[in-house]
Amino acid sequence: MLNPQSGNGPSGSGAGGLSFRARPVTVEQSAAWLEEGWLDFKRAPGLSLGYGGIFTFVGWLLIFGLKWMGMESMILPLAGGFLLLAPLLAVCFYEISRRLAAGEVLAWRSISAGVLVRAGRLADITVVFLMIFLVWMLVAILLFNLFFGGTPPPAGAFISHILATPWFLAIGTTVGAFFAALTYLLGVVSIPLLYDRPVDAVTAMRVSIAVVSENRRVMGGWAVIVAITAGLGLSLFLVGIAVTLPILGYATWHAYEDLVELAP
Numbered sequence: 001m002l003n004p005q006s007g008n009g010p011s012g013s014g015a016g017g018l019s020f021r022a023r024p025v026t027v028e029q030s031a032a033w034l035e036e037g038w039l040d041f042k043r044a045p046g047l048s049l050g051y052g053g054i055f056t057f058v059g060w061l062l063i064f065g066l067k068w069m070g071m072e073s074m075i076l077p078l079a080g081g082f083l084l085l086a087p088l089l090a091v092c093f094y095e096i097s098r099r100l101a102a103g104e105v106l107a108w109r110s111i112s113a114g115v116l117v118r119a120g121r122l123a124d125i126t127v128v129f130l131m132i133f134l135v136w137m138l139v140a141i142l143l144f145n146l147f148f149g150g151t152p153p154p155a156g157a158f159i160s161h162i163l164a165t166p167w168f169l170a171i172g173t174t175v176g177a178f179f180a181a182l183t184y185l186l187g188v189v190s191i192p193l194l195y196d197r198p199v200d201a202v203t204a205m206r207v208s209i210a211v212v213s214e215n216r217r218v219m220g221g222w223a224v225i226v227a228i229t230a231g232l233g234l235s236l237f238l239v240g241i242a243v244t245l246p247i248l249g250y251a252t253w254h255a256y257e258d259l260v261e262l263a264p
Contacts, residue, residue, distance in 0.1 A: 033252075128205075196256070
């Protein structure tokens, strides 16, 4: 259970008797997370660009596939869905950061093996995030049906249609912000915690909620930084993802290390 502890922040108990506590942090600490992410990127540029480039390539396949099927308007909600799943997609970067700190071998095979060893811990929370993603996509399709009569506008006229439909823009932005806030609240440290320690998904998500509750102002600012950085990566025809996703993955790992501690 999570209980407030005077001066120490909320704590939670996980599998194996491990107990965790949300640690208060400063704005200066949060500013350093992105810098530490950049430093990790520079220490392992080949691996960073290699793993990041995979997501760029998959994104291109999805875009061209949707264009081929005449469903270009679904690119935008899929981009939003990518942001919802990004904490899960970044686990390989958690492993690289962990290995850099521990002075362990950095190689494709060893990193992949490290991720596979811990993949089982992430199964339950993966289901949770996939359900959120599917609900978001269903809501996006429903909004298109409500505002465009079941026929999404073609790609060439998509922006003009949105600008000419302010209610669609307002409702879509509000709903998207809700789903983004929900995944941020549940996943900001839960996925790194599950990757690092043998805990259950419910405990990890409760610790994540406790972290945001303990550091509302700092974590609100960090959410804005993450959104802007991720948006820049998506805006450059997905090429930027190869750089921004690794940096954000490394930064998320360093944020987790600062925000969560084993409770005595």
